[in-house]
Amino acid sequence: MDTPILHALSRAVDAGRADACAEFWARVEAVGAPLVEPDPDDPGQRLVTFVWRDDPAGPAGDVLALLHTFTDRDRHAGDLTPHLLRRVPGTDVRAITHRLPAGLRASYQFFVGTGSRAETLRTDRAAWLGVLDAAVPDPYNSAPTLAARDGRNPSSVLALPDAPAQPWARRRPGIPRGPREDTTVDGRRVSVLLPPAMGQQPCRVVVLLDGEVWGSVLAVGDTFDNLHADGRIPPTVALLVDTMGRERRMADLTCSEPFVDWLADVLLPWAGERYGVSTDPAHTVLAGQSAGGLTAAFGAFHRPDRFGNALSQSGSFWWPDPDESNDGPEWLTRRFAATERLPIRFHLEVGLLEWMLVAENRRLRDVLRKRGYPLTYTEFDGGHDYACWRGGLAVGLVGLLSAGG
Secondary structure (H helix, E strand, C coil): CCCHHHHHHHHHHHCCCCCHHHHHHHHHHHHCCCEEEECCCCCCEEEEEEEEECCCCCCCCEEEEEECCHHHHHHHCCCCHHHECEECCCCCEEEEEEEEECCCEEEEEEEEECCCHHHHCCCCHHHHHHHHHHCECCCCCCCCCECCCCCCCCEEEEECCCCCCCCCCCCCCCCCCCCEEEEEECCEEEEEECCCCCCCCCCEEEEECCHHHHHHHCCCHHHHHHHHHCCCCCCEEEEEECCCCHHHHHHHCCCCHHHHHHHHHHHHHHHHHHHCCCCCHHHEEEEEECHHHHHHHHHHHHCCCCCCEEEEECCCCCCCCCCCCCCCCCHHHHHHHCCCCCCCEEEEEEECCCCCCHHHHHHHHHHHHHHCCCEEEEEECCCCCHHHHHHHHHHHHHHHHCCCC
Protein backbone atom coordinates (compact mmCIF):
# COMPACT_ATOMS: atom_id res chain seq x y z
CA MET A 1 0.00 0.00 0.00
CA ASP A 2 1.43 3.39 -1.00
CA THR A 3 0.64 6.46 1.07
CA PRO A 4 1.00 10.21 0.42
CA ILE A 5 4.28 10.29 2.33
CA LEU A 6 5.80 7.46 0.30
CA HIS A 7 4.40 8.88 -2.93
CA ALA A 8 6.10 12.19 -2.17
CA LEU A 9 9.41 10.43 -1.56
CA SER A 10 9.17 8.46 -4.80
CA ARG A 11 8.31 11.57 -6.81
CA ALA A 12 11.27 13.45 -5.32
CA VAL A 13 13.64 10.60 -6.19
CA ASP A 14 12.23 10.32 -9.72
CA ALA A 15 12.75 14.06 -10.14
CA GLY A 16 16.43 13.60 -9.33
CA ARG A 17 16.44 15.49 -6.04
CA ALA A 18 19.67 14.55 -4.29
CA ASP A 19 18.32 15.57 -0.87
CA ALA A 20 15.12 13.50 -1.08
CA CYS A 21 16.24 10.74 1.31
CA ALA A 22 17.83 13.18 3.76
CA GLU A 23 14.61 15.20 3.91
CA PHE A 24 12.54 12.04 4.41
CA TRP A 25 14.63 10.83 7.33
CA ALA A 26 14.72 14.32 8.85
CA ARG A 27 10.92 14.23 8.84
CA VAL A 28 10.89 10.79 10.44
CA GLU A 29 13.25 11.99 13.16
CA ALA A 30 11.10 15.07 13.76
CA VAL A 31 7.69 13.39 13.99
CA GLY A 32 8.78 9.92 15.11
CA ALA A 33 7.92 6.54 13.70
CA PRO A 34 5.83 4.84 12.58
CA LEU A 35 4.32 7.43 10.23
CA VAL A 36 0.58 7.88 10.73
CA GLU A 37 -1.76 9.34 8.09
CA PRO A 38 -5.54 9.59 7.79
CA ASP A 39 -7.36 6.89 5.87
CA PRO A 40 -9.27 8.72 3.11
CA ASP A 41 -11.84 5.93 2.96
CA ASP A 42 -12.54 5.41 6.68
CA PRO A 43 -12.19 7.97 9.50
CA GLY A 44 -12.04 5.11 12.01
CA GLN A 45 -8.81 3.81 10.50
CA ARG A 46 -5.29 5.14 10.03
CA LEU A 47 -2.61 4.38 7.45
CA VAL A 48 0.44 3.42 9.51
CA THR A 49 3.81 3.12 7.77
CA PHE A 50 6.69 1.30 9.46
CA VAL A 51 10.08 2.33 8.10
CA TRP A 52 13.59 0.89 8.29
CA ARG A 53 16.79 2.59 7.10
CA ASP A 54 19.30 0.40 5.33
CA ASP A 55 22.93 0.59 6.33
CA PRO A 56 24.79 1.40 3.09
CA ALA A 57 27.79 -0.56 4.34
CA GLY A 58 25.73 -3.72 4.71
CA PRO A 59 22.11 -3.60 3.53
CA ALA A 60 19.80 -6.19 5.04
CA GLY A 61 18.60 -9.15 3.05
CA ASP A 62 14.97 -8.73 4.17
CA VAL A 63 13.26 -6.93 7.03
CA LEU A 64 10.09 -8.05 8.80
CA ALA A 65 7.85 -5.72 10.79
CA LEU A 66 6.61 -7.77 13.75
CA LEU A 67 3.36 -6.09 14.82
CA HIS A 68 2.02 -7.88 17.86
CA THR A 69 -0.95 -10.17 17.17
CA PHE A 70 -1.15 -9.17 13.46
CA THR A 71 2.13 -10.91 12.65
CA ASP A 72 1.39 -13.74 15.10
CA ARG A 73 -1.86 -14.49 13.33
CA ASP A 74 -0.18 -14.75 9.94
CA ARG A 75 2.65 -16.79 11.38
CA HIS A 76 0.10 -19.27 12.73
CA ALA A 77 -1.38 -19.35 9.22
CA GLY A 78 2.08 -20.13 7.83
CA ASP A 79 2.67 -16.93 5.83
CA LEU A 80 4.87 -14.02 6.92
CA THR A 81 5.09 -12.36 3.50
CA PRO A 82 2.48 -9.68 4.40
CA HIS A 83 5.03 -8.34 6.90
CA LEU A 84 8.02 -7.92 4.61
CA LEU A 85 9.14 -4.33 4.17
CA ARG A 86 9.76 -3.28 0.56
CA ARG A 87 12.52 -0.98 -0.57
CA VAL A 88 11.47 2.35 -2.07
CA PRO A 89 13.41 2.33 -5.38
CA GLY A 90 16.47 4.54 -5.44
CA THR A 91 16.52 5.06 -1.65
CA ASP A 92 17.74 3.55 1.60
CA VAL A 93 14.12 3.38 2.79
CA ARG A 94 12.24 0.17 3.44
CA ALA A 95 8.60 0.52 4.32
CA ILE A 96 5.34 -1.31 4.89
CA THR A 97 1.93 0.28 5.46
CA HIS A 98 -0.97 -1.24 7.38
CA ARG A 99 -4.53 0.06 7.65
CA LEU A 100 -5.17 -0.05 11.41
CA PRO A 101 -7.96 0.93 13.83
CA ALA A 102 -7.56 4.48 15.12
CA GLY A 103 -7.79 3.21 18.71
CA LEU A 104 -5.04 0.60 18.38
CA ARG A 105 -2.21 0.12 20.84
CA ALA A 106 0.34 -2.56 19.98
CA SER A 107 3.95 -3.44 20.62
CA TYR A 108 6.20 -4.07 17.64
CA GLN A 109 9.77 -4.84 16.57
CA PHE A 110 11.83 -5.37 13.43
CA PHE A 111 13.66 -8.51 12.39
CA VAL A 112 16.57 -7.98 10.05
CA GLY A 113 17.23 -11.12 8.00
CA THR A 114 20.75 -12.04 7.01
CA GLY A 115 20.02 -15.23 5.08
CA SER A 116 17.77 -16.06 2.18
CA ARG A 117 14.19 -14.84 1.98
CA ALA A 118 12.97 -18.40 2.43
CA GLU A 119 14.91 -18.62 5.69
CA THR A 120 13.52 -15.28 6.91
CA LEU A 121 9.95 -16.39 6.16
CA ARG A 122 10.10 -19.73 7.99
CA THR A 123 7.21 -20.12 10.42
CA ASP A 124 8.15 -23.28 12.33
CA ARG A 125 8.58 -22.85 16.07
CA ALA A 126 12.39 -23.04 16.12
CA ALA A 127 12.74 -20.41 13.40
CA TRP A 128 10.13 -18.16 15.03
CA LEU A 129 11.89 -18.29 18.38
CA GLY A 130 15.08 -17.25 16.60
CA VAL A 131 13.23 -14.30 15.07
CA LEU A 132 11.95 -13.20 18.48
CA ASP A 133 15.40 -13.56 20.03
CA ALA A 134 16.96 -11.28 17.38
CA ALA A 135 14.18 -8.72 16.88
CA VAL A 136 14.91 -5.10 17.81
CA PRO A 137 12.86 -2.00 18.63
CA ASP A 138 12.26 0.86 16.20
CA PRO A 139 15.19 3.31 16.40
CA TYR A 140 12.92 6.15 15.23
CA ASN A 141 10.18 5.64 17.82
CA SER A 142 10.99 7.94 20.74
CA ALA A 143 8.20 6.69 23.03
CA PRO A 144 9.24 4.56 26.02
CA THR A 145 9.77 0.94 25.08
CA LEU A 146 8.10 -2.13 26.54
CA ALA A 147 10.64 -4.25 28.40
CA ALA A 148 11.03 -7.92 27.55
CA ARG A 149 12.04 -11.00 29.51
CA ASP A 150 14.37 -13.89 28.72
CA GLY A 151 17.14 -11.55 27.62
CA ARG A 152 15.25 -10.35 24.56
CA ASN A 153 15.27 -6.80 23.26
CA PRO A 154 12.49 -4.42 24.27
CA SER A 155 9.62 -3.59 21.93
CA SER A 156 8.51 -0.25 20.63
CA VAL A 157 4.89 0.71 21.24
CA LEU A 158 2.45 2.10 18.71
CA ALA A 159 -0.41 4.09 20.26
CA LEU A 160 -2.77 5.59 17.68
CA PRO A 161 -4.75 8.77 18.44
CA ASP A 162 -7.87 7.10 19.82
CA ALA A 163 -6.07 4.49 21.95
CA PRO A 164 -7.17 4.59 25.61
CA ALA A 165 -4.96 6.75 27.80
CA GLN A 166 -2.65 4.98 30.24
CA PRO A 167 -2.07 7.67 32.89
CA TRP A 168 -0.77 5.29 35.54
CA ALA A 169 1.56 3.03 33.55
CA ARG A 170 4.80 5.03 33.71
CA ARG A 171 6.97 6.07 36.65
CA ARG A 172 6.30 9.61 37.80
CA PRO A 173 8.93 11.73 39.49
CA GLY A 174 8.36 13.17 42.93
CA ILE A 175 5.65 10.86 44.27
CA PRO A 176 5.94 8.60 47.33
CA ARG A 177 7.12 5.11 46.50
CA GLY A 178 6.14 1.94 48.27
CA PRO A 179 8.84 -0.60 49.14
CA ARG A 180 9.20 -3.94 47.43
CA GLU A 181 10.15 -7.14 49.23
CA ASP A 182 11.21 -10.29 47.36
CA THR A 183 10.76 -13.48 49.33
CA THR A 184 9.81 -17.14 49.15
CA VAL A 185 6.55 -18.53 50.52
CA ASP A 186 6.34 -22.29 50.88
CA GLY A 187 8.92 -22.76 48.12
CA ARG A 188 7.41 -20.29 45.64
CA ARG A 189 8.90 -16.88 44.81
CA VAL A 190 6.68 -13.92 45.67
CA SER A 191 7.35 -10.20 45.31
CA VAL A 192 5.41 -7.98 47.71
CA LEU A 193 4.61 -4.38 46.79
CA LEU A 194 3.67 -2.30 49.80
CA PRO A 195 1.84 1.03 49.69
CA PRO A 196 3.78 4.17 50.62
CA ALA A 197 1.53 4.47 53.70
CA MET A 198 -0.25 1.51 55.22
CA GLY A 199 -3.13 3.53 56.69
CA GLN A 200 -5.24 2.75 59.74
CA GLN A 201 -7.42 -0.04 58.35
CA PRO A 202 -6.27 -3.42 57.04
CA CYS A 203 -4.96 -2.96 53.52
CA ARG A 204 -6.72 -4.28 50.48
CA VAL A 205 -4.78 -7.09 48.76
CA VAL A 206 -4.18 -7.95 45.10
CA VAL A 207 -2.80 -11.34 44.06
CA LEU A 208 -1.25 -10.81 40.63
CA LEU A 209 -0.27 -13.88 38.61
CA ASP A 210 2.79 -14.08 36.34
CA GLY A 211 4.44 -11.96 38.98
CA GLU A 212 7.95 -12.41 37.60
CA VAL A 213 6.87 -10.45 34.51
CA TRP A 214 4.92 -7.75 36.28
CA GLY A 215 7.52 -7.19 38.97
CA SER A 216 10.99 -7.52 37.52
CA VAL A 217 10.25 -6.75 33.86
CA LEU A 218 7.31 -4.34 33.74
CA ALA A 219 7.82 -2.55 37.08
CA VAL A 220 4.13 -2.62 37.97
CA GLY A 221 5.06 -1.05 41.31
CA ASP A 222 5.07 2.27 39.45
CA THR A 223 1.40 1.74 38.58
CA PHE A 224 0.47 1.03 42.20
CA ASP A 225 2.46 4.05 43.38
CA ASN A 226 0.69 6.30 40.85
CA LEU A 227 -2.74 4.97 41.83
CA HIS A 228 -1.97 5.53 45.49
CA ALA A 229 -0.62 9.03 44.81
CA ASP A 230 -3.79 9.98 42.90
CA GLY A 231 -6.04 8.53 45.62
CA ARG A 232 -7.63 6.15 43.12
CA ILE A 233 -7.20 3.06 45.31
CA PRO A 234 -7.10 2.63 49.10
CA PRO A 235 -3.83 1.38 50.65
CA THR A 236 -3.22 -1.92 48.87
CA VAL A 237 -0.62 -4.67 49.18
CA ALA A 238 0.17 -6.50 45.93
CA LEU A 239 1.40 -10.09 46.00
CA LEU A 240 3.17 -10.90 42.73
CA VAL A 241 3.24 -14.68 42.42
CA ASP A 242 6.00 -16.25 40.33
CA THR A 243 4.82 -19.01 38.01
CA MET A 244 8.11 -20.94 38.41
CA GLY A 245 8.60 -21.98 34.79
CA ARG A 246 6.53 -22.87 31.73
CA GLU A 247 5.50 -26.39 32.72
CA ARG A 248 4.42 -25.41 36.21
CA ARG A 249 2.58 -22.39 34.81
CA MET A 250 0.52 -24.58 32.52
CA ALA A 251 -0.31 -26.90 35.39
CA ASP A 252 -1.22 -24.14 37.85
CA LEU A 253 -3.08 -21.76 35.54
CA THR A 254 -5.59 -24.16 34.02
CA CYS A 255 -8.32 -24.25 36.67
CA SER A 256 -6.12 -25.99 39.24
CA GLU A 257 -7.88 -26.42 42.57
CA PRO A 258 -4.61 -27.19 44.44
CA PHE A 259 -2.98 -23.99 43.18
CA VAL A 260 -5.97 -21.80 44.05
CA ASP A 261 -6.21 -23.48 47.45
CA TRP A 262 -2.52 -22.66 47.99
CA LEU A 263 -3.21 -19.01 47.21
CA ALA A 264 -6.21 -18.98 49.55
CA ASP A 265 -4.91 -21.11 52.43
CA VAL A 266 -1.16 -20.44 52.42
CA LEU A 267 -0.34 -17.18 50.65
CA LEU A 268 -3.17 -14.99 51.93
CA PRO A 269 -2.83 -16.10 55.59
CA TRP A 270 0.93 -15.51 55.33
CA ALA A 271 0.29 -11.98 54.02
CA GLY A 272 -2.28 -11.39 56.74
CA GLU A 273 0.14 -12.38 59.48
CA ARG A 274 3.09 -10.46 58.03
CA TYR A 275 1.43 -7.33 56.63
CA GLY A 276 -1.99 -7.27 58.24
CA VAL A 277 -3.90 -7.36 54.96
CA SER A 278 -7.67 -7.62 55.01
CA THR A 279 -9.27 -11.05 55.26
CA ASP A 280 -12.49 -9.74 53.70
CA PRO A 281 -12.96 -11.36 50.25
CA ALA A 282 -14.64 -8.13 49.09
CA HIS A 283 -11.26 -6.44 49.61
CA THR A 284 -9.25 -9.12 47.80
CA VAL A 285 -8.57 -9.20 44.05
CA LEU A 286 -7.18 -12.11 42.04
CA ALA A 287 -5.78 -10.80 38.73
CA GLY A 288 -4.20 -12.40 35.68
CA GLN A 289 -3.79 -12.39 31.92
CA SER A 290 -4.32 -15.13 29.35
CA ALA A 291 -4.19 -18.42 31.30
CA GLY A 292 -3.83 -16.20 34.36
CA GLY A 293 -7.08 -14.48 33.39
CA LEU A 294 -8.77 -17.88 33.25
CA THR A 295 -7.33 -18.64 36.69
CA ALA A 296 -8.49 -15.30 38.14
CA ALA A 297 -12.08 -16.14 37.24
CA PHE A 298 -11.72 -19.76 38.34
CA GLY A 299 -10.08 -18.78 41.63
CA ALA A 300 -13.06 -16.62 42.55
CA PHE A 301 -15.44 -19.39 41.46
CA HIS A 302 -13.60 -22.04 43.47
CA ARG A 303 -12.82 -19.94 46.56
CA PRO A 304 -15.27 -17.05 46.84
CA ASP A 305 -14.63 -17.18 50.59
CA ARG A 306 -11.21 -15.62 49.92
CA PHE A 307 -11.44 -14.00 46.47
CA GLY A 308 -14.39 -11.67 46.05
CA ASN A 309 -12.99 -9.92 42.98
CA ALA A 310 -11.68 -11.36 39.70
CA LEU A 311 -9.74 -9.23 37.22
CA SER A 312 -9.32 -11.14 33.98
CA GLN A 313 -7.51 -9.76 30.94
CA SER A 314 -7.69 -11.75 27.71
CA GLY A 315 -8.74 -14.80 29.67
CA SER A 316 -8.21 -18.18 27.99
CA PHE A 317 -11.82 -19.21 28.44
CA TRP A 318 -11.63 -21.61 25.52
CA TRP A 319 -9.90 -24.05 27.89
CA PRO A 320 -9.68 -27.00 27.63
CA ASP A 321 -9.06 -28.39 24.19
CA PRO A 322 -11.69 -31.10 23.76
CA ASP A 323 -10.47 -34.67 23.98
CA GLU A 324 -11.52 -37.98 25.41
CA SER A 325 -10.55 -36.95 28.95
CA ASN A 326 -12.97 -34.01 29.29
CA ASP A 327 -16.47 -32.91 28.42
CA GLY A 328 -15.51 -30.17 25.95
CA PRO A 329 -14.23 -26.61 25.78
CA GLU A 330 -15.21 -23.55 27.83
CA TRP A 331 -15.45 -25.61 30.99
CA LEU A 332 -15.50 -22.63 33.35
CA THR A 333 -18.20 -20.76 31.46
CA ARG A 334 -20.39 -23.85 31.68
CA ARG A 335 -19.73 -24.10 35.42
CA PHE A 336 -20.85 -20.51 35.97
CA ALA A 337 -23.95 -21.15 33.87
CA ALA A 338 -24.87 -24.17 36.02
CA THR A 339 -24.23 -22.53 39.41
CA GLU A 340 -26.19 -19.98 41.42
CA ARG A 341 -24.62 -16.53 41.70
CA LEU A 342 -21.65 -16.30 44.05
CA PRO A 343 -20.53 -13.16 45.96
CA ILE A 344 -18.00 -12.12 43.31
CA ARG A 345 -17.37 -8.96 41.25
CA PHE A 346 -15.71 -9.15 37.84
CA HIS A 347 -13.66 -6.97 35.57
CA LEU A 348 -13.18 -8.63 32.18
CA GLU A 349 -11.43 -7.26 29.11
CA VAL A 350 -10.31 -8.72 25.80
CA GLY A 351 -8.69 -7.38 22.65
CA LEU A 352 -10.75 -7.18 19.49
CA LEU A 353 -7.76 -8.57 17.59
CA GLU A 354 -7.57 -11.72 19.74
CA TRP A 355 -9.26 -13.94 17.23
CA MET A 356 -9.09 -17.01 19.50
CA LEU A 357 -10.56 -15.27 22.56
CA VAL A 358 -13.18 -12.65 21.71
CA ALA A 359 -16.15 -14.99 21.24
CA GLU A 360 -15.25 -16.99 24.35
CA ASN A 361 -14.96 -13.87 26.53
CA ARG A 362 -18.28 -12.60 25.22
CA ARG A 363 -19.96 -15.89 26.08
CA LEU A 364 -18.65 -15.75 29.65
CA ARG A 365 -19.76 -12.11 29.89
CA ASP A 366 -23.26 -13.07 28.80
CA VAL A 367 -23.46 -15.93 31.29
CA LEU A 368 -22.28 -13.73 34.15
CA ARG A 369 -24.75 -11.00 33.28
CA LYS A 370 -27.59 -13.51 33.09
CA ARG A 371 -26.65 -14.78 36.54
CA GLY A 372 -26.64 -11.20 37.90
CA TYR A 373 -22.94 -10.80 38.68
CA PRO A 374 -21.58 -7.25 39.13
CA LEU A 375 -19.44 -6.94 36.02
CA THR A 376 -17.47 -4.44 33.99
CA TYR A 377 -16.56 -5.60 30.50
CA THR A 378 -14.29 -3.92 27.96
CA GLU A 379 -13.14 -4.72 24.44
CA PHE A 380 -10.07 -2.80 23.34
CA ASP A 381 -8.38 -2.28 19.97
CA GLY A 382 -5.36 -4.48 20.54
CA GLY A 383 -4.12 -7.99 20.98
CA HIS A 384 -2.58 -10.38 23.47
CA ASP A 385 -0.15 -7.71 24.52
CA TYR A 386 1.32 -6.35 27.76
CA ALA A 387 1.37 -2.94 26.06
CA CYS A 388 -2.44 -3.04 26.37
CA TRP A 389 -2.72 -5.01 29.60
CA ARG A 390 -0.67 -2.62 31.74
CA GLY A 391 -3.24 0.12 31.13
CA GLY A 392 -6.25 -2.14 31.52
CA LEU A 393 -4.86 -3.59 34.74
CA ALA A 394 -4.87 -0.15 36.36
CA VAL A 395 -8.43 0.56 35.24
CA GLY A 396 -9.64 -2.78 36.59
CA LEU A 397 -7.90 -2.26 39.91
CA VAL A 398 -9.51 1.15 40.35
CA GLY A 399 -12.95 -0.29 39.71
CA LEU A 400 -12.61 -3.31 41.97
CA LEU A 401 -10.55 -1.88 44.84
CA SER A 402 -12.68 1.24 45.18
CA ALA A 403 -15.85 -0.87 45.45
CA GLY A 404 -17.04 -2.95 48.36
CA GLY A 405 -16.82 -0.34 51.13
